[in-house]
Amino acid sequence: MKLNFRPLAILTVVLLWTLSACQKDKELPDVNKTADKPLVVETTEPTKPTTPTTPTTPTTPTTPTTPSGPGVDCCRTKNVIIVIVDGARYSETWGDYSRENVANQYKLYPEAVLLGNFKNNGVTNTEPGHAAITTGVYEELDNFGQQTPTYPSLFQQFLKSTGLPAEKAWLIASKDKLEVLGNATKDEWAGKYLPRTDCGPSGIYSGHRSDRMTVGKAKFVMDQYHPNLMLINLKDPDSYGHSNLWDSYIQALKNSDAHIKDIYDHIQDDPIYKDQTTLIVTNDHGRHLDHIANGFIDHGDGCEGCRHIQFFAIGPDFKKGLGFQTPYEQIDIAPTIARMLGFKMDYSKGRVMNDLFK
Secondary structure (H helix, E strand, C coil): CCCCCHHHHHHHHHHHHHHHHHHHHHHHHHHHHHHHHHHHHHHHHHHCCCCCCCCCCCCCCCCCCCCCCCCCCCCCCCEEEEEEECCCCHHHCCCCCCCHHHHHHHHHHHHCEEEEEEECCCCCCHHHHHHHHHHCCCCCCCCCCCCCCCCCCHHHHHHHHHCCCHHHEEEEECEHHHHHHHCCCCCCCCCCCCCEEEECCCCCCCCECCHHHHHHHHHHHHHHHCCCEEEEEECHHHHHHHCCCHHHHHHHHHHHHHHHHHHHHHHHCCCCCCCCEEEEEECCCCCCCCCCCCHHHCCCCCCHHHHEEEEEEECCCECCCEEECCCEEHHHHHHHHHHHHCCCCCCCCCCCCHHHEC
């Protein structure tokens, strides 16, 4: 019998090719997984470069008291409003744990930041206390509006840096004598880059007006001009303290607290101000401790009652619901504002309050 090996050979070749193909198919899933991995990385990594070529925020500023400079958008804050409650002693504001005299601010505290160790380390009177806030420099000034600060105010520095018109910076006060705070005596600043002012009934030497009227003026200016920088002085606590009217002094603190809530609500109701405005509440000075001189009636020395003042702030760049015991002081306010608004305080002796920022 003759055997035919040709079909058997063909069958053997087919079987060998099939086994080889199956072996290659087993490798394909591994090859595909390896190929897919770089595709996933490529779609995510370009949005997070590990080494940016031009970092916009240095991790260690060389001069913490100097902001990044004009035009540098470091913060969400586009407007700053400072409310100075004149002559409020800390023991009757945040030092009173009932919080009854700062009830409205206390309700806002979850959105705000509070400094528990904030002080006036200069002269504890109205004029020099306000000037320390506006210039970043402690200076012994006449307390009756007879002397203009030496150094330029944050209003002047802001207006010069930005080139904005005067109505974008305002000084509004119940006390007429505070009008001098908008100017400086240094030659290159005297009479230049002046803010708009509305102090007392009709400016310097016109006397005082009610805080209610001052807040009304401030809200009108906000609606009419939308200033980027504004300071509001509320005089009543200081006035009633000097008059030795304890109950009226306490009521004035509560009224001031209500005015602050009114200003805050006005900010929130305005689409130009909402979510891009920082509100700062502080004092120019406190009052004597009860066992010092004539107690709460007066102020002007270095006792704890005169030096220890409040600092409460709420804004898009600040932490929320936190209090700090870091020792800061009045002259630190101006450089902190300068950092937020992107200008320099050339003569300030203060430092940026970095703890406040997110």
